[in-house]
Each structure stands twice: as structure tokens, then as C-alpha cells.
Amino acid sequence: SQTIHQWPATLVQPVGSPLSLECTVEGTSNPNLYWYRQAAGRGLQLLFYSVGIGQISSEVPQNLSASRPQDRQFILSSKKLLLSDSGFYLCAWSVPGTGEKLFFGSGTQLSVL
Amino acid sequence: QKEVEQNSGPLSVPEGAIASLNCTYSDRGSQSFFWYRQYSGKSPELIMSIYSNGDKEDGRFTAQLNKASQYVSLLIRDSQPSDSATYLCAGERSNDYKLSFGAGTTVTVRA
Numbered sequence: 001s002q003t004i005h006q007w008p009a010t011l012v013q014p015v016g017s018p019l020s021l022e023c024t025v026e027g028t029s030n031p032n033l034y035w036y037r038q039a040a041g042r043g044l045q046l047l048f049y050s051v052g053i054g055q056i057s058s059e060v061p062q063n064l065s066a067s068r069p070q071d072r073q074f075i076l077s078s079k080k081l082l083l084s085d086s087g088f089y090l091c092a093w094s095v096p097g098t099g100e101k102l103f104f105g106s107g108t109q110l111s112v113l
Numbered sequence: 114q115k116e117v118e119q120n121s122g123p124l125s126v127p128e129g130a131i132a133s134l135n136c137t138y139s140d141r142g143s144q145s146f147f148w149y150r151q152y153s154g155k156s157p158e159l160i161m162s163i164y165s166n167g168d169k170e171d172g173r174f175t176a177q178l179n180k181a182s183q184y185v186s187l188l189i190r191d192s193q194p195s196d197s198a199t200y201l202c203a204g205e206r207s208n209d210y211k212l213s214f215g216a217g218t219t220v221t222v223r224a
Contacts, residue, residue, distance in 0.1 A: 034211075041216070042216055043117075043201065043214040043215055043216040043217060044157070044201065044203075044214040046211060046212075049211060090156055090157070097210075100145070100205065100210060100211075100212070101147065101159055101162060102147075102157075102159070102203075102212060103159065104156040104157050104158070105156060106155070106156050107155070107156045109154075
């Protein structure tokens with residue numbers, strides 16, 4: 001069966017510090033991978049998605065970047081965090097195709113102070 | 114206009130009652146819809162998917178889709194305290210097949 005691992009679970013970072021969140025998927029090959037952010041009381045905002053190694057699509061211009069160095073590894077990064085980067089970050093995967101069902105990792109609660 | 118809209122709630126129902134959640138969408142080309150359950154502080158969990166007009170039942174959950182009216186609903190029968198959570202509606206965008214999520218409806222089941 002497929003599993004998705006995301007870490008860390010919580011993170012407190014000062015403004016201006018770098019960020020690296022990692023996500024790995026097991027039990028499937030060539031998944032579509034996603035990074036979402038959820039602000040308190042808000043819906044999920046798609047940040048990045050990837051259909052293959054090195055292929056990254058960005059939904060909105062922002063202070064973040066993503067990379068996919070391996071087939072089942074997805075990394076979310078920032079060089080300098082802003083207060084507005086605080087939120088609940090979720091990695092997700094799906095089997096490519098229409099009618100995609102998303103499966104989420106356990107999430108990272110990021111607080112930028 | 115948001116792509117997917119839900120009543121934010123909160124929706125409070127007594128144990129054993131039916132909880133009814135509604136969702137509307139603006140992308141007329143959307144074909145696939147999903148309901149996710151999210152407990153506080155946890156990640157969303159897929160509970161239902163629906164692709165065709167009509168009803169789809171899975172245990173105590175029934176999803177309903179009406180493409181002409183562009184709405185999706187979720188019924189939770191025999192509500193239990195463990196059903197207390199936020200329910201997210203998601204629709205697949207017709208241009209790139211990525212999901213757009215509503216803000217969620219918070220449900221509280223009173224024992």
C-alpha cells in the first residue's frame with residue numbers, strides 16, 4: 001500500500017530564516033505531488049505541483065519554491081521566511097489522470113515569529 | 114467568485130440525526146468532486162468521490178451531485194460524535210484537473 005511521509009510535524013522559525021520541508025511517498029511510482037497551504041479557518045491553497053522529476057508548476061508567485069530531486073521526493077523551501085508564510089503545510093500525492101484523488105501527508109504546522 | 118463555496122457553519126446536530134452539507138462550484142466543466150474530512154490539527158482524509166449526477170452511498174455517507182445546478186452535497190446519517198470535524202468539498206478544475214477546495218464546513222455532533 002502507498003504511504004506518504006511528511007516532516008517535521010511542527011516548526012517555529014524566526015522571520016528571515018530559511019525553510020525546508022520534505023515529503024516522500026512510498027509504494028507507488030511517478031506520482032503527481034503537491035504542496036498545499038492552509039491558513040487558519042481557510043481552505044486549501046495549492047502552492048506547487050509536480051508531474052515528474054524536476055518538473056515544478058507554481059500556482060501563485062510567493063516567497064516559496066519547490067523541488068523534486070527524486071521521483072517520490074518533494075521539497076518545499078524558502079530562503080527568507082515572512083510572517084505571512086505561517087500556516088499548515090500539506091504534501092499530497094495522486095495517481096496521474098483525471099478524477100485524481102488526493103492523499104495527504106500528516107502536515108507541518110509552521111509558525112513564523 | 115470562489116471556484117468552490119461552502120457554508121462555513123458551524124453546523125450542530127444531535128447524535129443520531131442527519132447532517133447535511135452543501136457545496137456549489139463555478140467551473141461548469143468540472144467533472145469530479147470529492148469530500149474530505151479534517152479533524153482539528155490533522156490532515157484531510159478522503160471520504161467520498163462522485164463523478165456522475167445522482168446519489169452515491171458509502172456506509173452512513175451519501176454524496177449527491179447535480180451538474181445542471183452546479184452543486185454537490187454530503188449527507189451523514191446517524192451522526193456520531195466521531196463525525197465532528199471540518200468537511201472540505203473539492204472540485205476538479207476543467208482546465209488542468211487540479212482540485213479547488215472550499216473553505217470547509219465545521220460539523221459538531223452533540224451527544
